Amino acid sequence: MVTSAMCEARAGSALTRMYFGLRKPKWPILGTNFSGEIEAVGSSVVEFQVGDRVSGVNVTNFGAYAEYVVVQEDGVIAAKPGNLSDEEAVAVFDGSITALPFLRDGARLRSGQSILINGASGAVGTAAMQLAKRYGATVTAVCSTSNVALVTSLGADHVIDYTRRDYTDTYDTYDTYDVIFDAVAKSSFTRSRRALKRD
Structure with missing residues (x-):
């Protein structure tokens, strides 16, 4: 799967070259998300065995763009659900692996809180929305008109269509949310802060 991060790496901007290598790539083979069958395991591996389907x-x-990839047993690896194809399984990790640490560790989101997710219809946003619902939060999704049905089907309690309304400029959203998660970096902290609850 070619993620947005890998697209950035391939673009070779000055910022990404600082990380991926100024003169030549630090990693000759890119790719982060993988899914397939285990071909071999180390002698101390206990969680997985040859033939297991994992992602x-x-x-x-x-x-991960190579035919084979070496992964640590305690890394981000799990048994692939049988009802998902390899393509579907790698897509699950794209948004969720980004959203999870922000919601769980950064925001410490919990049941009864309210969260606004800007960019709720993208890979990170849809994952954040589903995780937030799993934590028991009330979710307000911000997306375009064409994605209202999608975010509603994924469990959004409220939807703001950004083509019709800016959540940072609307008086009735002031002092409303415990957490604002901007998955698309389209609003500044200063503007968003008005919609956050005090303290």
């Missing part, structure tokens, strides 16, 4: 993310050594 996961390899964000430290990359290499």
Whole structure:
């Protein structure tokens, strides 16, 4: 799967070259998300065995674009659900692996809180929305008109169509949300802060 991060790496901007290598790539084979069958295991591996179908993310050594990839047993790897294809399984990791640490560790989202997710219809936004619902939060999704049905089907309690209304400029959203998660970096902290609850 070619993620947005891998697209950035391939674009070779000055910022990405600082990370991926100024003169030549630090990692000759890119790719983070993988899915497939285990071909071999190390002698101390206990969680997996040859033939297991797995999927996961390899964000430290990359290499998922290769035919074979080496992954640590305690890395981001899990048994692939039988009802998902390899393509579907790798897509699950794209948004969720980004959203999870922000909601769980950064925001410490919990049941009864309210969250606004800007960019709720993208890979990170749809994952964040489903995770937030799993935590028991009330979710307000911000998306375009064409994605209202999608975010509603994924469990959004409220939807703001950004083509008709800016959540940072609307008086009735002031002092409303415990957490604002901007998955698309389209609004500044200063503007969004008005919609956050005090403290």
